[in-house]
Amino acid sequence: MKKLFKYILNTIPRPLLIKLSYWVRPLITFAMKGTKFTDPIDGKSFRSFLSYGYAINRENALSPSTFSLERHRLLWLYLQRETDFFTKPQKVLHFAPEQAFYKRFRNQKNLDYTTTDLFSPLADVKADICDLPFEDNSFDTILCNHVLEHIPDDTKAMQELYRVLKPNGMAILQIPQDLERDVTFEDDSIVDEKERTKIFGQYDHVRVYGLDYFEKLRSIGFTVKEEAYTTTFSKEEIEKYCLMDGEIIPVCFK
Structure with a gap:
């Protein structure tokens, strides 16, 4: 199977x-x-x-x-245990909504929940992350997980995320990250899909993020908390929940 x-x-x-x-x-x-x-x-x-x-x-x-x-299970545990996401009334923007979350977040009575993506059948609003159809300071919480590695102009995408986030709002911007790499790597000259998969992890990824990802978010204006959340779990819990030990959650504030 x-x-x-x-x-x-x-x-x-x-x-x-x-x-x-x-x-x-x-x-x-x-x-x-x-x-x-x-x-x-x-x-x-x-x-x-x-x-x-x-x-x-x-x-x-x-x-x-x-x-x-x-990453989804780690994020769920973080939202559940460390935030007021499931209790406080708030406007939420969710990019490329994951099936694991979609119905659960939609059914949360405290959430004014909007999903967006260019292609997903689960998206309420079909939109380009680099040109969002939302007003400034619109959302209390933004979830954008494993999206930015697909975006050629990730600087513009980050600027748009910052723009539509309310002051004091929270954005969780997870990405696949090589924690052994100091500097993000990208190379547009690599066009073969098999080679791109080998180097970038997927054929449709345009970069491999390094530890400088957090500084790039800060350069946009975000205050960034590098949440090494798996350090709060025992080895038994990490195995039980099938978490990726060492994963860092980028928790960003405006």
Whole structure:
């Protein structure tokens, strides 16, 4: 099943995959139930999670029930335990909404929730992140996770995120990041898709972010908290929730 699932993930276009997943997810959830690993988003447990990855295949990365990845589960736990996201009334803008979050955030009565993306069938507003159709200082919270690595002009995208965030608002801007790399790497001359996947992690990524990502956000105007949140968990919890040990959450404020 794992090999079949990997093949599907790497061949079916993402918008179609999102639609198909609503049909197949209950079957996978039933087939893989167990007690070893737990998805904190819905509390369901499994004997294993699904493998996932393009250039590098990660074992026990994808939850069978919510289709959450390591970053989603870490973000959920952070929002739940460290913020008032689930209790305080607020306007939220969510880029490229993930299935693991979409219905749950939509059903939160305290959230005035707007989703946006150019292609996702889950987006309320079809918009370019570099030219957003929202007024200045519109949103209390912005979630933009694993989007900026796809954007050629990420400086403009960051400026737009800053513009539409309210003063004192919070933006969580997760990206795939090489914590061993000091300086972000990009090279537009690499056009072969297999080579791009090898170097950038996915064929449609345009850069590999290094530790200078946080300083770039600060140069836009954000106050940035580099939240090494996995350090608050025991090794047993990291294994139980299938988190990526050492991942840093960029929590940004205006």
